[in-house]
Amino acid sequence: MPQAYQSELATAIAAVIAASKICRAVQATITADSLEKKDKSPVTIADYASQAVICKIILDAFRNDPIVGEEDAGDLREPANQLFRDRTLHEITSSGTPATTDEMLAWIDSGNHDGTANRYWTLDPIDGTKGFLRKEQFAVSLALLINKRIEVAALACPNLPMGSGSGAVFYAVRGQGAFVIPLDQPDAKPVAVKVSKISDPAQARMCESVESGHSAHDQSAIALEKLGIAGEPVRMDSQAKYGAVARGDAEIYLRLPTRKGYEEKIWDHAGGVLVLEEAGGKVTDIDGHPLDFAAGSTLKNNRGVVVTNGLLHDAVMAVVKTLKFE
Numbered sequence: 045m046p047q048a049y050q051s052e053l054a055t056a057i058a059a060v061i062a063a064s065k066i067c068r069a070v071q072a073t074i075t076a077d078s079l080e081k082k083d084k085s086p087v088t089i090a091d092y093a094s095q096a097v098i099c100k101i102i103l104d105a106f107r108n109d110p111i112v113g114e115e116d117a118g119d120l121r122e123p124a125n126q127l128f129r130d131r132t133l134h135e136i137t138s139s140g141t142p143a144t145t146d147e148m149l150a151w152i153d154s155g156n157h158d159g160t161a162n163r164y165w166t167l168d169p170i171d172g173t174k175g176f177l178r179k180e181q182f183a184v185s186l187a188l189l190i191n192k193r194i195e196v197a198a199l200a201c202p203n204l205p206m207g208s209g210s211g212a213v214f215y216a217v218r219g220q221g222a223f224v225i226p227l228d229q230p231d232a233k234p235v236a237v238k239v240s241k242i243s244d245p246a247q248a249r250m251c252e253s254v255e256s257g258h259s260a261h262d263q264s265a266i267a268l269e270k271l272g273i274a275g276e277p278v279r280m281d282s283q284a285k286y287g288a289v290a291r292g293d294a295e296i297y298l299r300l301p302t303r304k305g306y307e308e309k310i311w312d313h314a315g316g317v318l319v320l321e322e323a324g325g326k327v328t329d330i331d332g333h334p335l336d337f338a339a340g341s342t343l344k345n346n347r348g349v350v351v352t353n354g355l356l357h358d359a360v361m362a363v364v365k366t367l368k369f370e
């Protein structure tokens with residue numbers, strides 16, 4: 045029997061690779077150039093160009109598929125942002141995708157679905173925009189959900205070390221394992237991705253967000269101490285953290301709530317979660333519940349995220365349960 049979702053997987057991989065190339069080109073040139081969104085977070089021409097190109101590639105292949113993307117073209121349509129809009133279009137056309145301004149805006153806005161369909165994609169065109177602006181880690185994350193379950197994931201991490209260079213594209217289909225290919229050699233033989241076999245908490249390596257506003261660094265420091273881990277946590281932006289645990293660079297990724305009521309967005313997790321689980325890892329929230337992707341565009345039924353290589357999950361949860369959150 046042919047394996048399920050092969051054409052969705054091929055489309056997702058092609059889409060995140062095309063977008064990553066644009067992001068890399070922009071990252072090489074930018075000097076802290078971004079707009080501020082209503083929630084005060086930054087967005088760059090690369091976030092918009094990435095969302096446009098990925099939505100176009102998905103819709104060319106699967107015309108009726110809804111997409112739940114992070115960005116929308118509202119701010120780009122503002123007359124005051126004409127220069128920003130023109131530069132976004134320039135990045136798209138110079139990457140080899142001919143487009144008019146109206147087409148570009150429509151592609152971006154095709155990512156405006158709300159996560160209520162039986163089948164939809166969720167997209168973070170640049171996850172870790174702050175890391176992108178710092179010229180550090182970021183990810184392009186795309187996942188397909190069917191009946192509220194993640195079935196296909198493609199997660200490009202353009203700055204993650206890979207062999208002698210950098211740029212890793214992780215991907216997974218539920219039940220088929222997780223794999224990684226180099227961003228610059230997509231035809232190379234895929235390598236199976238597996239979590240580390242470390243089961244002694246004291247030997248574990250932990251990663252967390254760079255931004256203390258996204259994850260409570262004071263509480264993770266207490267967790268490290270209680271687990272007997274001597275090393276410092278590795279701070280890294282984006283879902284590259286899921287990739288790091290999936291491939292055994294680290295054993296633990298903690299995302300501990302910093303403020304009451306923040307709802308994690310599905311596009312900040314879906315791609316990374318399937319790669320991690322298919323690599324043998326485990327993810328729950330801080331109360332030990334599975335992440336609930338059936339609640340629309342946010343994980344409103346969960347608080348925080350605890351990611352491990354599986355072997356360490358119980359030990360980490362025992363410590364997380366002793367921490368104090370707002």
Ligand SMILES: Nc1ncnc2c1ncn2[C@@H]1O[C@H](COP(=O)(O)OS(=O)(=O)O)[C@@H](OP(=O)(O)O)[C@H]1O
Pocket residue numbers: 085114168170171172173174175252253254255256257258259280281282283302303306309312
């Ligand atoms: N308060 C709060 N708590 C938790 N998470 C938040 C919060 N605010 C924002 N975000 C989301 O964090 C996404 C980036 O997460 P990272 O783990 O990459 O954080 S960091 O960049 O290292 O700070 C970032 O994703 P991008 O916007 O795609 O960069 C946000 O969606």
Ligand SMILES: [Mg+2]
Pocket residue numbers: 085086114173
């Ligand atoms: Mg953002």
Ligand SMILES: [Mg+2]
Pocket residue numbers: 168170171172311312
């Ligand atoms: Mg994000």
Ligand SMILES: [Mg+2]
Pocket residue numbers: 091114168169170171172173
């Ligand atoms: Mg983003």
